[in-house]
Amino acid sequence: MCRSEAMRLHALKPKFDALGCNLVCLLKENIPEQVESFLAGSGKQGEFWGADTPLYLDNDMAFFRALGGGKLRRGGLSSFLPFAGFWKRYAKIKNDVTDHNLEGEGAIKGGLYVVSKAGIHYEHFEKDFGVAAPPEEVLAACEAVANK
Amino acid sequence: MASVATVGFAGSVIRSSLRDLAGASLTRLPLADGAAPGVVRAETLWQERPAVVLVLRRPG
Numbered sequence: 580m581c582r583s584e585a586m587r588l589h590a591l592k593p594k595f596d597a598l599g600c601n602l603v604c605l606l607k608e609n610i611p612e613q614v615e616s617f618l619a620g621s622g623k624q625g626e627f628w629g630a631d632t633p634l635y636l637d638n639d640m641a642f643f644r645a646l647g648g649g650k651l652r653r654g655g656l657s658s659f660l661p662f663a664g665f666w667k668r669y670a671k672i673k674n675d676v677t678d679h680n681l682e683g684e685g686a687i688k689g690g691l692y693v694v695s696k697a698g699i700h701y702e703h704f705e706k707d708f709g710v711a712a713p714p715e716e717v718l719a720a721c722e723a724v725a726n727k
Numbered sequence: 728m729a730s731v732a733t734v735g736f737a738g739s740v741i742r743s744s745l746r747d748l749a750g751a752s753l754t755r756l757p758l759a760d761g762a763a764p765g766v767v768r769a770e771t772l773w774q775e776r777p778a779v780v781l782v783l784r785r786p787g
Binding site for chain 1: 735736737739740741742743744745747748750751752753754755756757758766767769772773774775776777778779780781782783784785786787
């Protein structure tokens with residue numbers, strides 16, 4: 580699910596570049612094999628991330644904490660109940676990526692920011708597993724920042 | 728941490744403060760064999776241009 584989210588966002592990199600925006604990804608732990616396969620792998624819509632697109636370890640999980648309103652927010656087992664929205668989201672993207680795994684910490688939720696020197700322009704918190712920032716919203720935020 | 732939420736683009740609720748993010752310590756991945764890790768302050772990400780920052784739950 581996370582690789583699909585990254586891949587879909589990374590597919591927009593040429594548009595971000597055209598708008599003058601950098602694209603970076605932050606992780607909360609460094610598992611070398613995971614990092615390697617994330618940077619080298621690809622799915623239906625292209626690379627998961629790509630070796631040339633910046634990838635960082637968030638050493639103190641500051642971004643994860645900020646997205647959670649000052650706390651690290653963990654998802655619970657209720658997300659996986661039979662009629663939970665997770666399964667609908669999973670059904671939509673399950674064929675995007677064949678090479679995936681559950682290695683490492685995966686309960687602390689992430690999200691996405693669009694940031695400039697002037698401030699934070701867009702913030703998306705992953706309210707439930709797999710609830711990614713809508714790409715059109717991210718692009719709209721970048722367009723708005725570019726036009727300022 | 729910001730005490731007041733504001734509304735960003737596309738109606739997103741901005742609860743974080745730039746100050747909280749700017750000072751975060753980040754290490755460039757993958758780590759190069761034998762070299763000192765490249766550690767930067769987060770604010771360098773958006774110093775020259777705005778940045779889309781994906782905060783990924785897990786890379787697997």
